[in-house]
Amino acid sequence: MVDSEQVLGCKAPMGLVLVLLLSSLLGPLGQAQAQDCEKPMRYTMSLTGEHIQKEHFPNGLVVTFECATGYRSTGGSGKTTCAAGTWTTSTLSCEKFNCGSLELVNGHVEYSEGTSFGSVATFSCKDGYILSGREKLTCGNTEWLGRTPTCSVVKCDSPPSVDKAEGPSPKRDLYDFASVVRYKCQKDYTINGSASLKCSSNGKFTPNPPTCLMVRCKAPYIPNGSQKSGARPPYVHRSLVEYECNPGFKMEGEGVMTCQLNSTWSSTPECKVPPVDPTISPVLPVDPTSSPVLPVDPTSSPVLPVDPTSSPVLPVDPTSSPVLPVDPTSSPVLPVDPTSSPVLPVDPTSSPVLPVDPTSSPVLPVDPTSSPVLPVDPTSSPGDSKTSSQFLWFLVLVPIVLAVAIGLTLKKRGSQSLRAPVPLEEDKIL
Known part of the structure; x- marks a missing residue:
């Protein structure tokens, strides 16, 4: 008879004991009917001893499990038995191993x-x-x-020295992270770049070291402009000047200029003549010796369009008499000498008229076929020859007076005429 406790290594349940007793009574017949077990698998456990490499286990074989690598037992037994092709339940409990938390300073x-x-x-x-x-x-x-x-x-090596500069300061062989060094340019030199450098996390100073420059800008030249305010030469870095344009010129660009690191000015303005507004009539310069232009009375009749083919209109002397339009078909009028006798237009078909002495008696043309005209007696009564004589005097004097008046007027206007005077032929003037 098989000792059930010996087989299982512990007190077996009553059902299992009856199975074992029955198999022992049946003898070889019962053994022939028993089944083997496959290799037991546990996720958190593994077999121990000689059973690790086996794949098949005979009926009734007892094996032991232990917690797998990385797992630890929390109690129970790891033994199990192959019974008719089935493994009995193990009471072993396993859980993952905990390594604990880690600490990293900084x-x-x-x-x-x-x-x-x-x-x-x-x-x-x-x-x-x-x-x-x-x-x-x-x-x-x-x-x-x-x-x-x-x-x-982090540690940074010492940054390089800079020409024409003092530094880096402070001076060390190694600098801790976030340490700061500074540079200072010598007199008359301007620093180009950052004066301060910092030890960065990559073990290098940033930004790159600066340079020291001699900055000098030339005096600005702005045609038609002049300096309004600002610095005087020499123009060093950041020197500021302000320019303005001369009267009549307009500035294009920025009038305030700054001397830059590259020794040039920040801007170069220009002074130009402002553009003409096409909607505004241009104003010509006024000749101070010319006559002033009087304002136009808006209620007066409109300045008419000028024929471009006509002669130009000369300025009018305000003290002279107005100039009447000249009939281009009329004969030219010569200036009249006020001391001379007036000359009337001559009809080429008429007889020549001799100048008349206003103190003398008028002489009428004589008809060669008529009777001679005797002098008139001023004491004679009207209706006689005296009346005829007075009528003749009237006919002679009226044209003379009119000619003198017209001559004087034309003389004043002659200088204003647009047509050049043309001399008369001698045979047409007596």
Whole structure:
């Protein structure tokens, strides 16, 4: 008879005992009917001893489990028995091993699956610190597999010296992260770049070291303009001047200029004649010796369009008599000498008229076929020959008076005439 306690290593349940007693009574017939068991599989456990490599287990065989790598027992037994092709239940309980959290001074730790078995810890340092050691560690069966890294402060080598400058200051062989050094240019030189450099997290000073420049701008030249205010030569970096245009000129561009690092001015304005507004009539310069232009009376009759083919209109002397339009078909009028006798237009078909002495008696043309005309007696009565004589005097004097008046008028206007005087032929003037 099989001892059930010996087979299982512990007190077996009553059902199992009856099965074993029955199999022992049946003898070889019962053994022929028993079934083997396949290899038992537990996710958190593994077989121990000689049973690790087996794939098939005979009926009634007792095996033992233990917690797998990375897991730890929390109690119970790991033994189980193959009974008719089935493994009995094991009471062993296993859980993942926990490696615990890690600490990194001046740095950070991130975990892929917490701090239990199989989790990966990733390390990084704060800005200004550099990691020394492994960047990642894995939680093993009993602990983290590796040594925890450290974060050490970044160091920068001393930056170079700069020509025509003092510094870097302070002077050291090594500088800690965030340390600052400064440069200062010598007299008459201007710094180009940053005067301060800082030790950065990559172990280098930033930005790049500056340079020292001699800055001199030439005196500005603005045609038709002059300096209004600002600095005087020499023009160094950031010297400021302001220019303005001469009267009659308009500035294009910025009138305030600054001397830049490249020894040039920030702007170059121009003084130009302002453009003419096409909607405004141009105003010509006024000749101070000319007559003033009087304002136009808006109620007067309109200045008519001028025929471009006509002669130009000369300025009118305000003290002279108005000039009447000249009939182009009339004979030219010569200036009249006020001391001379007036000359009337001559009809070429008429007899020549001799100048008349106003103190003398008028002489009428004589008809050769008529009777001679005797002098008239002023004491004679009207209706006689005296009346005829007076009538003749009237006929002679009226044309003379009219001719003198017209001559004087034409003389004053002669200089204003637009047509040049043309001399008369001698045979037409007596």
